[in-house]
Amino acid sequence: MKRLLYITVLLPLLLVSCISELLNSPPVIEEIILETEGDFTPGSDIRVTAIVADEDGDQLEYLWETQGGIIAEPNQISTSWELSTLAEPLSYESISLTVSDGKEQVTRTRTIQVIEGLVMSGYTCYTGTTIPVPDVEVSISKFSAVSDKNGYYIIQHLKEGFEQVVATKSGFERFESMVYVDNPRSNYNIAMLSHSETRRITGYVKTIDNFTFDGLKVVLLNPDGSESGLSGLTDQNGYYEIDIVPMGFRDLMVRSEGSQNIFLNDTVIYNYSIFDMEQSFDARIKIKRTIIEDSYMSGIDLWDYNGSTAEGFYVLKKGEKLEMNEFFTVPAEAEKAMLYIDSYVVGGCNLIGRLPSHRVWIMNSEYENIGGLSWGGEGNNFKAEVSWYLSDSPSFLNVYGKAIKLSLEIYEGSS
Known part of the structure; x- marks a missing residue:
């Protein structure tokens, strides 16, 4: 009797459970x-x-x-x-x-x-220059890249909007900047600052006859020869300073700045090896022209010359002359006129430490020689820079207010 009761109770429970399963509605x-x-x-x-x-x-x-x-x-x-x-x-x-x-x-x-997104690329360079800094990790959003030996990096898959650019490398300060990305291919160059990988350079700039000029600009050149943003101006003693110059073999250029009555050929470039903590580099500058008050005469086009000037010099053999194309007039009120000449001796000369003699002829508008000067040179056997000054004495060299023409000559009787 008891077993029958258990069966009677269990069967309804199982039936309810099965009906519940059958009636469930899935989500x-x-x-x-x-x-x-x-x-x-x-x-x-x-x-x-x-x-x-x-x-x-x-x-x-x-x-x-x-x-x-x-x-x-x-x-x-x-x-x-x-x-x-x-x-x-x-x-x-x-x-x-x-x-x-x-x-x-x-x-x-x-x-x-998934779409491609925007691309940003650029170069990691030393501050103020285009000198590359390789192996810099550049991060934008969730993406990163390492700049190559030329400082080039590229990051893809960016979305339009403001993004934070972060660049890091051991020995350099951390770079951070917000950039708005909107072009399919944006360009963004990163300036890396380091005090351990750069040096301060100092020095003096003087002419070959020891003159100094306030305000000459000494500029570090980029690898392509363009001017970098790193420069210094000379003071009245010719002294200059340039900070954070990247270590390595670097070119410095000296040129005039502003309206000062100085003309420097931009080929006045010096190459230096910069590795010490602080280095001094002195420069001798070439002023290839005649100064007359606040104007000047210079340039290859002023001289009658058919040879190559690719190296920045006229090549004259002994006995040959270099003559100006046209006459010019030295103003009567001019204080002084100066002619600076660069001399380069090919093959040296007989007397070690002494350069061949130079001669300058002065002719008037009637093509008559009214005077001349000649001189030698002391110093390096291969190169020297010398100057000739006109003055009021002797009287036959008084050329002020007169139309004259100059010719230069390497003297036959020189060593």
């Missing part, structure tokens, strides 16, 4: 919504949420899954999906949501297309 994923608008590039952060319904009001469990990135909270109805930075442009990436009510589960997938 329904009505939609997966991408709350983040716009195009999606590799590394994009996408906010996703789902609209889910369940007629039975069961407690639901959620599981987000993807092969194309990282999901922040995979068990929430809303979450963040970070696309993989390695996602290929023009490829398709999917995210799936599985919802379970404990009895049944359903799955729905949303697919997006």
Whole structure:
């Protein structure tokens, strides 16, 4: 009798459970919504949420899954999906949501297309120059690149908007800047500052006859020969300073600055090896012209010469002359006139330490020689720079107020 009662009670319970299973309504994923608008590039952060319904009001469990990135909270109805930075442009990436009510589960997938995005590239260089700094790690958003031996870097897959650019390298100060990325291919150069990889250079600039000029500009040249932003001006003693000059073999150029009555040929360039903590570099400058008050005469086009001037010099053999194209007049009120000549001896001369003699002839408008000067030179066997000064005495050299023409000659009787 007792066994019959157990059977009678158990059968209704099993029947209720089976009916409940048959009557369960599974959850329904009505939609997966991408709350983040716009195009999606590799590394994009996408906010996703789902609209889910369940007629039975069961407690639901959620599981987000993807092969194309990282999901922040995979068990929430809303979450963040970070696309993989390695996602290929023009490829398709999917995210799936599985919802379970404990009895049944359903799955729905949303697919997006990945676009290429914007590109930023540029060079990492020493501050104020285009001298490259290699092996700099440049980071923009979630992407990074290391500059090559020429300082070049390129970063892809960026989105339009403000981004922070960070550049780091051991021995250099950390670089940070906000940049607005909007072009398909933007260019942004990064100035790297280092006190351990640069040096201060100082020195004096004087003419070959020991004159100094206030305001001459000493400029560090870039690798392509253009002027960098690193420079110094000479004071009244000819002294200059330039800070944060990158170590290595560098070219310095001396030139005039402003309206000062000095003309320096821009080929006045000196090459130095810069490695010590602080170094001094003195320069002798060439002034290749005649100074007359606040005007000057200079340039290859003023001289009648058919040879090559590629090296910046006229090449004369002994006995040959170099004559000006036209007559010019020295103003009568001029204080003085100066002619600076660069002399370069090819093959040396017989007397070590002494240069061949030079001769300057002065002729009037009737082509009559009205005077001349000749001189030798002391110093380096290969190169010297000498000067000739006109004056009021002797009287036959008084050329002020007269139309004259000059000719230069390497004297036959020189060594």
